[in-house]
Amino acid sequence: MKIEVIKAKCTGCTLCVRECPVEAIRMLDEKAVIDLDTCILCGACEKVCPVDAILFEKPTRHSKEDLSLYRDVWVFSEQRGGKLADVALELVGEGKKLAKARGSKLCAVLLGHNVSGLARELAFHGAERVYVVDSPRLERFSDESYSQAMVWLIERHRPEIVLAGATAMGRSFIPRVAAEIRTGLTADCTSLGIDAKGNLIQTRPAFGGNIMATILCTKSRPQMATVRPKVMKKPARDEGLSAEIVIEVPGDEILASRQSVIDEIVDAAKGPSLQAAEIIVAGGAGLKK
């Protein structure tokens, strides 16, 4: 992998200087010079160069594993105290579109204790299969037991895509899952899609929302993403829908945790929560009495 300017070809037109998203290219003696410490190797300059003066060798990405062994779209169905998070249902709706595009199934993963009733709710919103791990060890959220249970399930069933809400819980333990499996994870996606090669297109804001970046994970599976709550639309509820329920029983060593929640302080309701609002109306300095 490398990027360089072939000086003999460069005509000094400065198109690449204007195209570079990170301003890594400068003109020196009427030739483009790339600052490799700033360059993010996106290849935008190569595409825009009219005289092919930029040599860019994209990294070759080949996997040791056969990626076609992985199929289905999974949604981690976050619940706290037996109540499903809205984002779980939103992701069932979004994940189902991705599963359809890939010709596979949308599966929900439910971790907790005495939560099997929630499996039906996931089915009513479109989940085709629900994996349930029900154990007292999962009653309270623990990064270790939740991530180990997810890793165990993923290694057993090999999903192609795994989605989770970008909530405090999802943003805390999903990175552990991806790191254990050694696969890619894209945080806080605001839009998802499938490209022509069947890869998950993950779009997210960066630099405090000043730019958007599209991220791909082409050589490892599953492709994992967390998605911000309220970005995707919650699908309609239909009590006529049903799902295959798969009860999974990992060993106690999988659900063991060195970390324990010894107390919970739930915020006393101070009026309606901003996070749960569908529409927020704010007034500015232009408002008069």
Add this chain to the structure above:
Amino acid sequence: MNLIVPIKQVPDTTDVKINPQTNTLIRDGVRSVTNPFDMFAIEEALRLKERFGGKVTVVTMGPPQAKKVLEEAMAMGVDDAVLLSNRAFAGSDTLATSYVIAQAIKRIGDFDLIVCGKQASDGDTAQVGPGIAVRLKLPHASFVRKVRTVEKRSVVVERSADDGIEVVKMPLPSLITVTKEINAPRHTSFAGKFRAKRTHVPMWGPKDIGCDEAIVGLEGSPTWVDRIFTPPMKKGCLPMDATKENIAKLAGEILKR
């Protein structure tokens, strides 16, 4: 109590602007700063050191000029610093970065707690902290807003949940990522700056920390940036007088959506 604080040099995001003609980031004159969330991590580590003794080591991965954030940390009172800088590391995503930092922490050795900022202000991923914990086979707690008690072999922290606070107990060594509620970071001192300038900061590459080069850098990273673009502009404003009729009309339109 020995503490390690992994930090990151980031562009000062409040300064990042888009050139409307070219749709690119204007980087000219944009300062590089210590990731603001890392300042809380450095401060918390210093406070823990002041209570329990030991030392604080900061570590960063980046281009050679990232040494600046290490010097700033030393000027705040941090004892030691390590710079991870090598062409092989360039383009690392969060998984590869976690691996490199974890390898460096293994070489630094002898620590009780790793303190990270909750996320970096440029990428906002919050993934490197938990990733380091996995590589070092440690438990971790993200979004910690208070360190309640520290005992010889355990720590009790409060972490932010979506519906409140969870009090979490973990054995040591372990890793926490901290939020801005945890403290108010101190300023650098003159004596600290003087000491920082005189302290040698070692620069480590992949060989110094036993890195498998196949899993670092752009090529060793599972995720990569395909495209960067400016977010589409939302529709413009509609100024109106705050009359009762207008407000009723507006409320009606919003509810219809």
